[in-house]
Amino acid sequence: MSELTGTCLCGGVRFAVRVPFERVIVCHCASCKKISGGGGTANGRARSSDITILEGDEQVTTYQPAEGSAKSFCSRCGTNLFGGGWPDSEQCSVRLSALDEPFAGPIESHNFVRSLAPWEVLPDDGAERNDVRAP
Numbered sequence: 001m002s003e004l005t006g007t008c009l010c011g012g013v014r015f016a017v018r019v020p021f022e023r024v025i026v027c028h029c030a031s032c033k034k035i036s037g038g039g040g041t042a043n044g045r046a047r048s049s050d051i052t053i054l055e056g057d058e059q060v061t062t063y064q065p066a067e068g069s070a071k072s073f074c075s076r077c078g079t080n081l082f083g084g085g086w087p088d089s090e091q092c093s094v095r096l097s098a099l100d101e102p103f104a105g106p107i108e109s110h111n112f113v114r115s116l117a118p119w120e121v122l123p124d125d126g127a128e129r130n131d132v133r134a135p
């Protein structure tokens, strides 16, 4: 077990997460497109209890959409931090884009590929393709 650290764009929020991740997924669903400003989100699956907010706890805001799981972001700069129901769910997602060091991969699954943007091309990365969520 080791730890990775992450930050938001404004630097107000700092966190640590225990790794290895249970699974590494890129999600191309409509919600992830909205919140990411791009093709979707890249996520490491962790347990909520594996995440420690080191700084800026008061800046972390959690939004619970009508459908799907809660998503958390920095209320100052909007950086996506966690999804999958953090902090209340047993398992959650850590946005790989928030990690301080570029995550080396590999990506294990592309989820919601049925929602792929018309301009988006999946990389030849050998990862699973799932129409919706991976089993």
Ligand SMILES: [Zn+2]
Pocket (backbone or CB within 6 Å): 008, 009, 010, 011, 012, 013, 074, 075, 076, 077, 078, 079
């Ligand atoms: Zn921020």
Ligand SMILES: [Zn+2]
Pocket (backbone or CB within 6 Å): 027, 028, 029, 030, 031, 032, 033, 041, 112
């Ligand atoms: Zn998604």
